Amino acid sequence: MVWEKWAMRGVCGVLAAAGFVCAAPQTGNAEPSIPPAVRDLQRVITPDLPATYGADTAVVILGYGLTPEGTLRTELVRRLRAGLVQAMFAPWSPVIVTGGNPRAGLSEADAMADWLVSAGLDPARILREPHAESTVANARNTAVLMAEHELADAVLVTSSDHIDRARAAFLDAGVTIAGELTPDRTPWPALPLRIDQFGPGLPPA
Known part of the structure; x- marks a missing residue:
């Protein structure tokens, strides 16, 4: 899809600015090789969020x-x-x-x-x-x-x-x-994480 190509270009641009290099697309029908750093950054930018649940x-x-x-x-x-x-x-x-x-x-x-x-x-x-x-x-x-x-x-x-x-x-x-x-x-697998810095609070007593 077009938006996926532009998203990949944006991710690669960020990585290039940080000194990383994205792999060039392969010829033929093979999927392009995606470096682990790119996959990690994609997961940080567009994570699958956990679901919400109740008290039971x-x-x-x-x-x-x-x-x-x-x-x-x-x-x-x-x-x-x-x-x-x-x-x-x-x-x-x-x-x-x-x-x-x-x-x-x-x-x-x-x-x-x-x-x-x-x-x-x-x-x-x-x-x-x-x-x-x-x-x-x-x-x-x-x-x-x-x-x-x-x-x-x-x-x-x-x-x-x-x-x-x-x-x-x-x-x-x-x-x-x-x-x-x-x-x-899980989103943000390697970033500093504390529940009092991110996420909802507890219900009032």
């Missing part, structure tokens, strides 16, 4: 193993950033962090909750499930927690190579899935 929908962020020192691995930070973006677009939704497997006395859920609070999320929105040691346990324990808080459904947040297994486990546990989000589909 939980944003469920699945854990990922901590380091032996109890710190967050890069992939877990990516999941948390995706979950934080979803929380911004669903300001009434509670956020469930699920994961046990403690390291240095800290569970995945507790480490995840600490990260979210440091990023500006209200601690009152966070529900912790710190016992699960597998995806199946994530789902079963979260289902119990959701029932206790009378939550109707969930948005699953995990890695793209884990979402199919997570979806199956949560469906088997009886959880209704309202949506899914993975880090590769």
Whole structure:
């Protein structure tokens, strides 16, 4: 489409000003090669925004193993950033962090909750499930927690190579899935992000 060609030219112009070079179109029927930097910039400029949900929908962020020192691995930070973006677009939704497997006395859920609070999320929105040691346990324990808080459904947040297994486990546990989000589909994946700098606020008490 014409607008796509002009959009690509605009993206390439920005990159050229920054010292990057766009690949030249290929001859024949082959698609032009798009450098990763261009794809990342396109995602920042025209992201797929997460959906909005109400107070009876939980944003469920699945854990990922901590380091032996109890710190967050890069992939877990990516999941948390995706979950934080979803929380911004669903300001009434509670956020469930699920994961046990403690390291240095800290569970995945507790480490995840600490990260979210440091990023500006209200601690009152966070529900912790710190016992699960597998995806199946994530789902079963979260289902119990959701029932206790009378939550109707969930948005699953995990890695793209884990979402199919997570979806199956949560469906088997009886959880209704309202949506899914993975880090590769999240807007602004590498920009500084705090919920008190961007996104809607919490409802009045």
